[in-house]
Amino acid sequence: MNNRYTDLNSNIIDQWVGQNWEWGVPVSHETYVKALQGNWDVVLTPLKPVPKEWFPSFEDCRILGLASGGGQQMPIFSALGAMCTVMDYSQKQLDSEAMVANREGYSINMVKGDMTERFPFEDESFDMIFHPVSNCYIEDVYHVWNECYRVLKKGGLLIAGMDNGMNYIFDDEETTLTNKLPFNPLKNRELYNICINNDYGIQFSHTIEEQIGGQLKAGFQITDLYEDTNGDGKLHEYNVPTYMATRAIKKGND
Known part of the structure; x- marks a missing residue:
C-alpha cells in the first residue's frame, strides 16, 4: 500500500475534474455577477445551502478555503468583499480557481498543500475557514481540526461539511450492506x-467522535x-442523512 x-x-481528483466532476465545475460569470449584487448561496454538502x-x-474578512478548490465558493466570497486563500492538493482544482479569478478580475492566494501536514500558515491568520466535504479523503481528522x-x-x-460514514456501508447501488465500519x-x-x-481514491469513514468530538477536543465551540442527503440514489430516496455540516467558533481566552 502506498504510504503517500x-x-x-x-x-484521482485531477482526473475527476477532467471528467466534469460535480465539485470541480467552476461558477459561471452570471453567478459571480449575482453575488456582486448580493444574490448568492454556497454549499458544504450536496443539497442544502x-x-x-x-x-x-x-x-x-480573511477566509481560508480548505480543500475548497474548483472555483465554486471562493469566487462568491471574493465578490462579497472577502480576502481569500484557497488550499488544495489538486492542481486542476487550483487551476479552476485561477481561471475564475482571472476572468472576473479579483485576487486570490492559491496554495497547493496537503492537509495531512502542517498547514503552511502562521498562527491566527484567518477569520474564517470554509471546509466542504473532503476529510473523507484523509485518515486522521484530529490533525485537521487542530x-x-x-x-x-x-x-x-x-x-x-462532513460525511457521516453511512455511504461506506453499502454497495454502489445503495441496496446491500457490504462493508463493515470503519x-x-x-x-x-x-x-x-x-x-x-x-x-x-483512498477514502475513509469517520465517526461522530472524530468529526464532532474532534472539533470539541481541538477547542472549538x-x-x-x-x-443533508446524497442528493440522489437509494439513500436519498429514503431521506437518509449521509452528511452533516457544523458551524464552530474558536473560543477566546476565558
Whole structure:
C-alpha cells in the first residue's frame, strides 16, 4: 500500500475534474455577477445551502478555503468583499480557481498543500475557514481540526461539511450492506485494491467522535449544525442523512 495515499488522491481528483466532476465545475460569470449584487448561496454538502446567518461580515474578512478548490465558493466570497486563500492538493482544482479569478478580475492566494501536514500558515491568520466535504479523503481528522484551530484568529469561524460514514456501508447501488465500519483501505488490502481499481481514491469513514468530538477536543465551540442527503440514489430516496455540516467558533481566552 502506498504510504503517500494523498498523492494518489490528488491525482484521482485531477482526473475527476477532467471528467466534469460535480465539485470541480467552476461558477459561471452570471453567478459571480449575482453575488456582486448580493444574490448568492454556497454549499458544504450536496443539497442544502449554508445558512447565511452562519457567516461573518465578508468585507475584508480573511477566509481560508480548505480543500475548497474548483472555483465554486471562493469566487462568491471574493465578490462579497472577502480576502481569500484557497488550499488544495489538486492542481486542476487550483487551476479552476485561477481561471475564475482571472476572468472576473479579483485576487486570490492559491496554495497547493496537503492537509495531512502542517498547514503552511502562521498562527491566527484567518477569520474564517470554509471546509466542504473532503476529510473523507484523509485518515486522521484530529490533525485537521487542530490545525484549523491554530490558524484561526480568536473568535474565528470554522464552517465544515462532513460525511457521516453511512455511504461506506453499502454497495454502489445503495441496496446491500457490504462493508463493515470503519472503512479504511490503509488497513484492509481488499478495500485498498477496490478503491484503486475503481478510481475511487483512498477514502475513509469517520465517526461522530472524530468529526464532532474532534472539533470539541481541538477547542472549538459548535454553535449550529444540520444534516443533508446524497442528493440522489437509494439513500436519498429514503431521506437518509449521509452528511452533516457544523458551524464552530474558536473560543477566546476565558
